[in-house]
Amino acid sequence: MAAYDLVLRGGLIVDGSGDEPFTGDVALSGGRIAAVGRVDGPGLHEIDATGRIVTPGFVDIHTHYDGQAVWSERMTPSSAHGVTTVVIGNCGVGFAPCRAADHDLLIEVMEGVEDIPGVVMAEGLPWDWETFPEFLDTLAARPRDIDVAAYLPHSPLRVYAMGARGAAREAATSDDLRRMRDLAREAVEAGALGFATSRTFIHRTANGTPIPSFEASGEELAAIAMGLADAGAGIVQAVMDVPQRSWDEELAMLRDVIRRSGRPATFTFGAPNGGPPIWRPVLDALDEAQAAGEVLSAQIFPRPIGMIVGLELSTHPFALSPSFQPIARLPLAEKVAALRDPAMRARLIAEQPAVGHPLAAMGRSWPFMFPLGDPPVYEPAASESVAARAVCAGVTPEEIAYDLLLEEGGRAMLYVALGNFHENRLDAVREIMAHPATVLGLGDGGAHYGSICDASYPTFMLAYWVRDRANGFPLAQAVRMLARDPAMVVGLADRGLIAPGYKADLNVIDLDRVALHKPMLRSDLPAGGRRLDQGADGYDLTIVAGEIIAERGAPTAARPGRLVRGAQAAPATAA
Numbered sequence: 001m002a003a004y005d006l007v008l009r010g011g012l013i014v015d016g017s018g019d020e021p022f023t024g025d026v027a028l029s030g031g032r033i034a035a036v037g038r039v040d041g042p043g044l045h046e047i048d049a050t051g052r053i054v055t056p057g058f059v060d061i062h063t064h065y066d067g068q069a070v071w072s073e074r075m076t077p078s079s080a081h082g083v084t085t086v087v088i089g090n091c092g093v094g095f096a097p098c099r100a101a102d103h104d105l106l107i108e109v110m111e112g113v114e115d116i117p118g119v120v121m122a123e124g125l126p127w128d129w130e131t132f133p134e135f136l137d138t139l140a141a142r143p144r145d146i147d148v149a150a151y152l153p154h155s156p157l158r159v160y161a162m163g164a165r166g167a168a169r170e171a172a173t174s175d176d177l178r179r180m181r182d183l184a185r186e187a188v189e190a191g192a193l194g195f196a197t198s199r200t201f202i203h204r205t206a207n208g209t210p211i212p213s214f215e216a217s218g219e220e221l222a223a224i225a226m227g228l229a230d231a232g233a234g235i236v237q238a239v240m241d242v243p244q245r246s247w248d249e250e251l252a253m254l255r256d257v258i259r260r261s262g263r264p265a266t267f268t269f270g271a272p273n274g275g276p277p278i279w280r281p282v283l284d285a286l287d288e289a290q291a292a293g294e295v296l297s298a299q300i301f302p303r304p305i306g307m308i309v310g311l312e313l314s315t316h317p318f319a320l321s322p323s324f325q326p327i328a329r330l331p332l333a334e335k336v337a338a339l340r341d342p343a344m345r346a347r348l349i350a351e352q353p354a355v356g357h358p359l360a361a362m363g364r365s366w367p368f369m370f371p372l373g374d375p376p377v378y379e380p381a382a383s384e385s386v387a388a389r390a391v392c393a394g395v396t397p398e399e400i401a402y403d404l405l406l407e408e409g410g411r412a413m414l415y416v417a418l419g420n421f422h423e424n425r426l427d428a429v430r431e432i433m434a435h436p437a438t439v440l441g442l443g444d445g446g447a448h449y450g451s452i453c454d455a456s457y458p459t460f461m462l463a464y465w466v467r468d469r470a471n472g473f474p475l476a477q478a479v480r481m482l483a484r485d486p487a488m489v490v491g492l493a494d495r496g497l498i499a500p501g502y503k504a505d506l507n508v509i510d511l512d513r514v515a516l517h518k519p520m521l522r523s524d525l526p527a528g529g530r531r532l533d534q535g536a537d538g539y540d541l542t543i544v545a546g547e548i549i550a551e552r553g554a555p556t557a558a559r560p561g562r563l564v565r566g567a568q569a570a571p572a573t574a575a
Contacts, residue, residue: 003041004029005546011049015498016056018480028504031545049508056483056496057084057505058458064114064447066094071124071526073144077455077534078445084505084544089151091239092197092213096135097160109155109211113203114447115314117529124526133190143559145549152187154197154213167212177223184227191565193490194234195224199241218253225261233567236265251285264295270305270419271428286437297489299441300432302461303378304417307451309363311410314450317364317401320353336410349398365416366397372415374518382424439489440481449531453519458482459536463514491567501571504546514538
């Protein structure tokens with residue numbers, strides 16, 4: 001008779017603690033880890049993991065699967081890269097709470113901020129909820145491959161509490177603040193992991209207006225955080241308004257929220273592409289917060305923060321050019337034919353683009369625009385940039401970009417490194433990642449469907465930072481950064497470790513074979529919407545709650561993923 005449901009035999013166990021890996025077995029029963037080390041009893045199923053590393057499932061605490069978790073059973077690309085838990089509702093945008101009259105408004109917010117086509121949401125969302133607890137019930141009823149946890153998002157909360165005044169970004173009254181505080185308490189008691197907000201000018205609705213949470217006062221943030229305090233749980237997640245405001249100003253406000261509410265906070269962070277090392281004062285501020293007893297962390301992405309541009313994607317360097325508008329919606333073949341006309345080429349190269357979304361303007365950052373190869377390179381040499389190629393060829397960057405976009409029959413992709421690429425290297429990113437108060441995140445899965453495919457960062461972390469880079473990170477530390485550290489930041493203490501009693505979320509990985517595929521375009525969203533997807537090699541198995549959800553890159557029929565309601569305590573068996 002089998003003693004366990006599944007036993008992984010003889011793998012190199014990288015347990016998520018940061019301690020040295022060791023060779024041994026891992027036994028699973030009832031969706032939990034039952035034994036680690038030498039396991040004598042047989043399993044109903046046994047797998048030889050010799051020559052492979054066995055890790056905890058990875059945790060991505062910054063995603064936007066708010067819609068995809070409703071209309072799909074698979075949280076890809078994340079689940080193709082060893083991620084077994086994702087957190088949605090980030091950046092203060094989402095779909096609940098929401099009255100029926102405000103559906104279109106929230107669709108406009110998500111379309112503008114997260115690049116999700118409005119028609120996809122209109123067709124894919126049933127809107128069978130109004131309150132945030134009802135939205136969690138909808139999530140809980142849906143089978144899926146991996147676990148999902150959710151923040152209460154600020155913009156829907158503000159509109160729900162204040163109506164048109166909230167959408168118009170009017171100052172909240174004392175009654176409004178009490179209402180938002182009560183709704184935050186209700187959300188956390190129903191299972192929200194906390195509360196998320198965005199203060200950045202880049203986040204705009206589809207019609208170009210700032211989102212409801214933009215420029216909300218510190219008093220408003222503190223009032224909502226007090227709702228978390230009333231519930232006795234939850235974390236504040238924030239995207240700060242930098243560089244429009246200084247880091248000193250923004251962090252002072254966030255630290256005041258922490259002191260007043262007693263709740264922890266985490267914020268999005270990165271390094272600029274040039275200039276002085278402005279990240280160091282922020283790291284110093286993290287040290288000061290820790291010394292003062294304030295729980296504050298910065299989320300860092302382990303490669304350049306960038307976007308992919310192309311003729312089939314959401315933007316490209318000529319998307320706002322007046323002469324491009326008549327052909328913008330043509331099928332690709334017709335668009336390419338028009339662009340091959342020398343007269344059209346001359347007009348577009350000479351034209352100045354019209355004013356539009358800030359990200360479209362950033363799509364002309366010639367010194368940081370590179371061809372995205374196969375396999376993709378995320379630390380390209382400066383000499384490969386569009387700007388450098390133009391100098392070498394004695395032409396304009398517009399000419400180089402134009403011709404590159406027409407390669408591969410118009411399906412070529414260019415990578416624009418918008419940040420985290422200081423002096424064309426990832427050294428600054430390494431310095432930030434090494435700080436004890438930073439945490440990996442910002443995969444953004446489920447958003448920016450036509451311009452970003454960053455949910456693949458765990459694979460990049462293993463291939464680049466562990467295996468290939470001379471000055472990288474030890475395997476044990478990298479796995480802790482991918483699994484245990486983010487889980488603990490958001491209060492999910494029941495996962496991220498391979499130890500008895502912990503959730504049986506694991507990966508079996510052939511580290512020598514780990515590699516990223518080039519992103520590809522799929523049309524598998526509701527209403528035929530398209531999205532960028534990215535696969536990987538090297539993942540022999542991904543296991544969620546003791547069930548295999550993917551084997552050698554192929555998904556199985558298992559759907560063990562569940563809604564995680566709120567913070568989770570470490571198992572009683574843990575030391």
